[in-house]
Amino acid sequence: MAGIYIHIPFCKKACHYCDFHFSTTLNNMDEMVQAICNELILKKNRFNDSIGSIYFGGGTPSLLSETAFGKIFNTIFKNYTVNSNSEITIEANPDDLDNQRITMFRQFPVNRFSIGVQSFFEEDLIWMNRAHNASEAESSIKRAQDKGFENLTIDLIYGYPLLSDKKWRSNLNKAIELNIPHLSAYAMTVEAKTAMAHAIKLGKQPNIDDEQSAQQFLFMVNTLQKANFEQYEISNFAKEGKYAVHNTNYWKGIPFLGIGPSAHGYDGKSRQYNISNNPIYIKNLLQNKLAETIEILSLADQFNEYIMTQLRTMWGLDLLYIEQKFGLSAKKHFINNIQKHLKNENLVQENNNFYLSANGKLYADRVASDLFLEMEDFEN
Ligand code: SF4
Incomplete structure (x- = not known):
């Protein structure tokens, strides 16, 4: 079964390490949603297969309004055959998951949240320039669980100067205590043109220490293994049978559509790359023109x-x-x-x-x- 990836290119703040495609200018969100719906319709005949996974990534999809989600889901269900037990994931930042918002998601077919926790320590979140605080990192998970969302994954980051081994142990233990079935953890990397790369260049902060990253990676593998997590991909850990359908399909080469600016899709023979520019993407799609480059893959x-x-x-x-x-x-x-x-x-x-x-x-x-x-x- 094929998948749909939808990129929502908006964030409240720019995290210092991030080089994903997003804008902190939120005033063209309605046009963006319309453009995304148009792209979904234009691409509806790309696959004959039914849809087994829908993934809202970003950016910060949890920033979208109820009306926006309603519009996108209506477009998907009207134009695609979505399998009844599809995995439908929303990437969410902890500060967006208050009781009202989580209840709002209940009216949509969303059955999984990927929560961008990154760290449970306040000073780390401030250093990263995240929009959420440490207490929201923890309480958002509990609130989602209380409202019946069991299928949760969180993201954590390791290997940055502020993260002592003791703090890393504490972050992992917290994740284990919170009884989530899936966790993704990434080594901090310095991407060109980010605020972090700039600060390192100016000598305002130390560079990433590869040795620290490697040690914290090995510690994590060992700790999560003891807590019955299976490392089914280098950065991804799941309790039995709780592998992410979206991620697994990607690694197994199963076709998926890429919708939204900067999204890319795959059909087994080619990759399609959407333009990483919000105004140009919107302009094209509002005229029902795709804004993608297709790369035919050689053997x-x-x-x-x-x-x-x-x-x-x-x-x-x-x-x-x-x-x-x-x-x-x-x-x-x-x-x-x-x-x-x-x-x-x-x-x-x-x-x-x-x-x-x-x-x-x-x-x-x-x-x-x-x-x-x-x-x-x-x-x-
Ligand atoms: S919330 Fe995510 S996409 Fe947005 S700036 Fe931070 S890391 Fe990047």
Whole structure:
């Protein structure tokens, strides 16, 4: 079953580390919602398949009004066949999840929140320039649970200068105590053109310490494993059977539509990239013109995507699939290139499957790029 990703490109404040596409100018939200609905209609025949997952990401989707959600859901249900047990997720910031808003979501088919907690410490949230405070980080989760939303995931960040190992332990323990079935945790990275990159360049704050990140990553894996979380992808942990459908489909190469500025979609053979500019996106879509670039994926691109996404998961890389989908020359190339990583124990082999070892997960990008191939590597 295919998926729909909808990017809501608005935020109350710009977090200092963030390079996602968003605007803090909120005055064209109504036009944006209309443009998104138009794009949903224009793309309704892209897949024959029914929809198994809808994901509102951003930006901050929880900023949208009740009317806006009503309009988008009406458009989806009128134009697509949505499976009755679809996963429907809203990314929400803790400060948006008061009792009234959570009750409002009950009237829509939303069955999952992804809450951008990042840290339970006030000083960290101030340092990140988040819009919420520490008490909202915790109370939003409890309120959602009290209103019957059991299927919750939260985001946490590790590896930044303010986060001592003691605080990281406390953040993880808090997440475990809150009894949530899913958690995503990301190492802080310094992205160009962010406020954080600027502050580091000016010497106003220390750079990210890779060693600290690696230690905190390994500590997290160990702690969450003891708390019965399965690390089904490098940054994603779930209690039994609580894997995110949206994320899993993405890693498994299942087609999805990308709706909204900067969103991208995938259909197995191409990627479609929407323009990352709110006014131009709105202008085009209000005239019923798509604002996307389509990149046809060569066989080498498809192979490299498979390696890049699937290697990060607990399902690993499947040699039989590689041979069947990409042919004998790709299989030969793969076997040659995995040897050094099997030897240095970054990769583990189990019959025809290859997984990252616990330590290998620290080097996932390096391992993946060693396995990539070019079109000339395919024999005719
Ligand atoms: S709320 Fe999310 S998308 Fe918005 S600035 Fe912060 S990290 Fe970026």
